[in-house]
Amino acid sequence: MDQFEKKEAVIIFGDTFTFPEGNAATNRVHTFAKGFLENKISASVICFKNEYNEYFEGTFDGIDYYHPYGQKVRSKYFLIRRWVTIRKYFKAYSILRDLCLQNEILAINLWTNTLRTQLFVYFLGKLLRIKIIHEHSEHPLREFQKPWLKKAWGESKSFIGTRLCDGIFCISQYLVDFYKSRNVKEGKLLLVPSTVDSERFNITEAPPLPYNYIVYCGSLTIKKDGVDILIESFSKIADAKPDIDLVLIGKGDSADEESAIRTQSEKLNLGKRVHFLGQMSRTEVPGYLAGAKVLALARPTSIIADAGFPSKLTEYLSTGKPVVVTKVGEIPIYLKDNDNAFLSEPDSVEEFAERLSYVLDNYEFALTVGSRGKRLTETIFNYNFQAVRMLEFIRSLNTKPQPNQPDGK
Numbered sequence: 495m496d497q498f499e500k501k502e503a504v505i506i507f508g509d510t511f512t513f514p515e516g517n518a519a520t521n522r523v524h525t526f527a528k529g530f531l532e533n534k535i536s537a538s539v540i541c542f543k544n545e546y547n548e549y550f551e552g553t554f555d556g557i558d559y560y561h562p563y564g565q566k567v568r569s570k571y572f573l574i575r576r577w578v579t580i581r582k583y584f585k586a587y588s589i590l591r592d593l594c595l596q597n598e599i600l601a602i603n604l605w606t607n608t609l610r611t612q613l614f615v616y617f618l619g620k621l622l623r624i625k626i627i628h629e630h631s632e633h634p635l636r637e638f639q640k641p642w643l644k645k646a647w648g649e650s651k652s653f654i655g656t657r658l659c660d661g662i663f664c665i666s667q668y669l670v671d672f673y674k675s676r677n678v679k680e681g682k683l684l685l686v687p688s689t690v691d692s693e694r695f696n697i698t699e700a701p702p703l704p705y706n707y708i709v710y711c712g713s714l715t716i717k718k719d720g721v722d723i724l725i726e727s728f729s730k731i732a733d734a735k736p737d738i739d740l741v742l743i744g745k746g747d748s749a750d751e752e753s754a755i756r757t758q759s760e761k762l763n764l765g766k767r768v769h770f771l772g773q774m775s776r777t778e779v780p781g782y783l784a785g786a787k788v789l790a791l792a793r794p795t796s797i798i799a800d801a802g803f804p805s806k807l808t809e810y811l812s813t814g815k816p817v818v819v820t821k822v823g824e825i826p827i828y829l830k831d832n833d834n835a836f837l838s839e840p841d842s843v844e845e846f847a848e849r850l851s852y853v854l855d856n857y858e859f860a861l862t863v864g865s866r867g868k869r870l871t872e873t874i875f876n877y878n879f880q881a882v883r884m885l886e887f888i889r890s891l892n893t894k895p896q897p898n899q900p901d902g903k
Contacts, residue, residue, distance in 0.1 A: 503536035503597035504888070505590065507615060508605025508629070509543040513561075514554035514777055518712065518805040519605065522631065524776070525689040526603065527557045529881025536597055538688035540589055542611060544579065562586040581900065583614060593620050601625040601888045602660065609651055616658040625891060628659040630669050633801035652676070656772040661891050663884065666824050668801045684887045687828070688808040689880050692871040694780045707769070708850065709786035711743040711779060712806045713824040714752050714770075719804070720820070721755050723843055727792060729762040730847035735854055740768045740782025743782060784813045784837045788853050788860075791819045795840045808875045811835070816853045816860035820846070828874065834867040836860070 506527060508595065511519035527537035539559040546567055551560045562585035569575050593599065595681050602624050604615050612628075619626045634655070638648025656662065664670045664684045708728065716722045721742065729741045747753025759768040781790060789810035793799050799822035807825065810817045811834075819825060820840040831837040838849045844851050853860040873879060 498533065500596065500598040501536050502534075502600055503538065503593065503886075504530050504600050505538050505540060505593060505602060505624075506603045506605065507540045507542060507586075507590075508607045509541075509611055510607060511541065512543060512545050513539050513541045513559045514552075514557075516742060519631065519777065521805050521809070522629075522689060523605070524555070524557070525691055525877035526693060526881065526884070528555065529689070529877040530885070531556050532878050532898050533881055533885055535600065535865075535885060538593055540586060542582070542586060542606070544582070560589050562589060573787065586614075587618060589620070590618060590622065594624070599624045600885070601627050603627050603629060603663070605629045609654060612655055612658045619660075625661065625888065626639055626659040627661040627663060627888060628655065629663045630673075631665040633669070633672075636797050636801070639797070640704050656682075661887065665803050666801055667827075668824065672801070681891075686880050686884060688803045688805050688875055689877040690805070690808035690812050690871050690875050691877050692812040692868065692875075694782050695809065695814075697781050697784035697813075699781060702781050703769075703785060706738045707741040707785075707786050708738060708788045708790050709741045709743065709783060710790055711783060711809070712791075712804070713744050714742060714746040714755050716751060716754070717796060718747075718793070718798050720794040720840075722758055723792040723794065723841070723846060724790055725755065725759055725762065725764065726770060726843045727847040727850060728768070729764055730843065731851045731854075732764060732767055734851070738854065740764070741771060741786070742768065743774055743779065745773050763880070779809075783809060784815070786813070786815060787857070788850065789813065789815055790846075790850065791815045791817075792838070792846050793820050793822050795822055799840075808871055811864075811867040811875070812871045814861075816857070816864045817867055818849045818853060828870060829867070832863060834863060834870060838862065847903050 506523055511523050513520055513523060523539060527539060530537040537557055539557055541559060541561050544563050546565050547561050548566060562582045564585060596809045600621060602615060604626055606612055615626060634652040635648045638645050656673060661682050662673060663684055665687060667685055670685050673683055674680060710724055712719055714721050717848055791804060791807060801825055807819060817835045819835055819837060820842045821837045829835040829837060836853055837848050838846045
């Protein structure tokens with residue numbers, strides 16, 4: 495292909511997500527890629543994770559994706575497993591080289607928490623002369639709090655990582671300020687808040703469940719998302735609200751954590767009122783969220799909450815239904831109580847229960863609040879809105895610094 499006929503492209507490369515199905519990171523990858531495509535920029539996804547898949551490449555919603563690990567099942571032989579892991583690096587290079595021959599690559603958007611992958615992509619970027627933009631959606635020191643030696647390694651790892659990329663997408667102002675305090679130049683940082691494709695949640699079909707329900711969708715975690723607080727809060731209102739149940743979509747990050755949450759539900763005598771629906775595909779989730787009466791997130795205070803922003807929250811808002819959420823991290827920057835959501839103090843079972851009860855008792859008003867929340871997903875949290883900013887940032891990395899406000903002001 496003639497060089498002048500090459501199409502501009504961005505490659506999303508990472509080992510923190512699966513594709514096309516997966517977790518919250520997968521949903522953010524989808525919105526990034528779709529936003530690039532709608533701005534006439536080709537988007538390809540290289541999933542570098544050691545995952546077993548039926549298909550090693552394909553196209554989903556116009557997004558080409560590749561799995562260089564290339565295994566359907568786990569080999570029982572140790573040496574073969576090691577060889578497959580090593581081969582993954584050569585296959586990833588081959589895929590990237592072919593994409594470079596076919597397209598003018600504007601940048602690699604890197605998603606990883608490991609220095610090994612960062613170093614690999616850094617050298618690929620130097621070899622192929624491609625800019626590297628690292629995605630940061632969580633606090634880099636969340637797993638390195640103590641002892642001091644572990645924290646020192648976390649700081650060193652974070653410092654090195656910032657030197658192995660040309661730019662950083664930060665999901666929160668907290669992370670922008672964190673990196674600026676560590677002498678990362680402002681022009682290297684761009685605030686990209688949670689992004690969502692709100693059209694996925696414009697559901698006209700009847701609710702998928704035959705009963706009214708409050709829904710939570712995500713990992714069944716205690717420390718990160720406070721599912722235990724949500725269940726206990728529901729138990730406080732269950733007797734007074736016999737016509738509504740609690741639905742939990744997702745699975746635990748570990749079998750022990752999910753078991754603890756299920757046991758809690760049983761001990762509170764909520765066995766018939768709390769429904770564990772398990773993991774769902776991204777095509778199934780919108781119907782269950784849109785069919786809920788209320789969408790809830792009782793995220794507790796933590797370093798995770800301070801630095802991140804839950805992608806599930808923007809999906810909740812996309813339904814136009816009432817959302818009850820705790821005031822942690824930067825959620826109160828975007829959401830106001832009784833205006834576009836219902837906010838509760840974190841770590842309080844009683845207050846979260848009161849907010850749930852208030853919404854159910856004042857449901858017509860709550861729907862009005864929910865409709866105002868949906869407007870945010872058509873502006874500040876809209877995937878296309880943010881894709882335009884990201885592309886401008888990529889194009890101008892070698893010129894002047896970019897503003898860090900999500901509205902571009």
